[in-house]
Amino acid sequence: GAGVSQSPSNKVTEKGKDVELRCDPISGHTALYWYRQSLGQGLEFLIYFQGNSAPDKSGLPSDRFSAERTGGSVSTLTIQRTQQEDSAVYLCASRVQGPNNGYTFGSGTRLTVV
Amino acid sequence: GIQVEQSPPDLILQEGANSTLRCNFSDSVNNLQWFHQNPWGQLINLFYIPSGTKQNGRLSATTVATERYSLLYISSSQTTDSGVYFCAVAYSGGYQKVTFGTGTKLQVIP
Numbered sequence: 001g002a003g004v005s006q007s008p009s010n011k012v013t014e015k016g017k018d019v020e021l022r023c024d025p026i027s028g029h030t031a032l033y034w035y036r037q038s039l040g041q042g043l044e045f046l047i048y049f050q051g052n053s054a055p056d057k058s059g060l061p062s063d064r065f066s067a068e069r070t071g072g073s074v075s076t077l078t079i080q081r082t083q084q085e086d087s088a089v090y091l092c093a094s095r096v097q098g099p100n101n102g103y104t105f106g107s108g109t110r111l112t113v114v
Numbered sequence: 115g116i117q118v119e120q121s122p123p124d125l126i127l128q129e130g131a132n133s134t135l136r137c138n139f140s141d142s143v144n145n146l147q148w149f150h151q152n153p154w155g156q157l158i159n160l161f162y163i164p165s166g167t168k169q170n171g172r173l174s175a176t177t178v179a180t181e182r183y184s185l186l187y188i189s190s191s192q193t194t195d196s197g198v199y200f201c202a203v204a205y206s207g208g209y210q211k212v213t214f215g216t217g218t219k220l221q222v223i224p
Contacts (some may be wrong), residue, residue, distance in 0.1 A: 012119055025150065033211075035214075042200070042215065042217055043202075043214040045211060045212070093212075101162075102162035104159065105157040107156055108156075
């Protein structure tokens with residue numbers, strides 16, 4: 001597609017439920033990143049994919065968080081047993097691999113855990 | 115990891131005024147971008163500028179990689195410029211993991 005697409009745009013879930021967030025990157029972008037932004041805060045790195053593999057998962061806050069990418073395209077971020085502190089905007093970005101290419105961000109998924 | 119500091123953290127401008135936002139980083143980078151996050155949360159890429167100077171309308175940016183800083187200039191500010199400006203860098207020795215600065219929150223008042 002023309003841009004990075006994320007769905008849903010908003011998600012309200014009850015504490016303890018599992019949620020799945022989806023990112024559809026720009027076609028041909030091999031690198032995909034997930035970030036999290038809590039209210040009024042900066043962006044916190046979660047995970048990076050190159051193709052279908054994730055060489056850096058160091059930003060995932062706990063083992064309740066996982067992500068996968070299939071076909072070198074769509075990525076899903078899964079949060080199990082959601083907690084209130086998981087409430088944030090989850091942003092996905094993609095780019096063409098290489099040192100001279102910038103990032104394009106999606107509009108994010110606003111997750112609210114009640 | 116690499117540290118990215120932005121200043122000032124907050125800025126209030128009268129419409130029409132000019133401003134300079136600064137981004138300092140602690141290590142060599144080969145990827146630097148400036149983003150504007152609008153009040154609706156959308157991150158808009160302003161400049162990809164690992165070095166040199168670029169201009170786009172009322173905005174321009176300069177990165178001096180050897181001195182580890184970048185500047186974003188906003189001229190003749192408008193209320194639509196309000197939001198948070200982020201500098202984001204990728205470490206030269208890494209695989210392009212991007213580290214964001216803490217941002218400058220700009221409010222332009224009429």
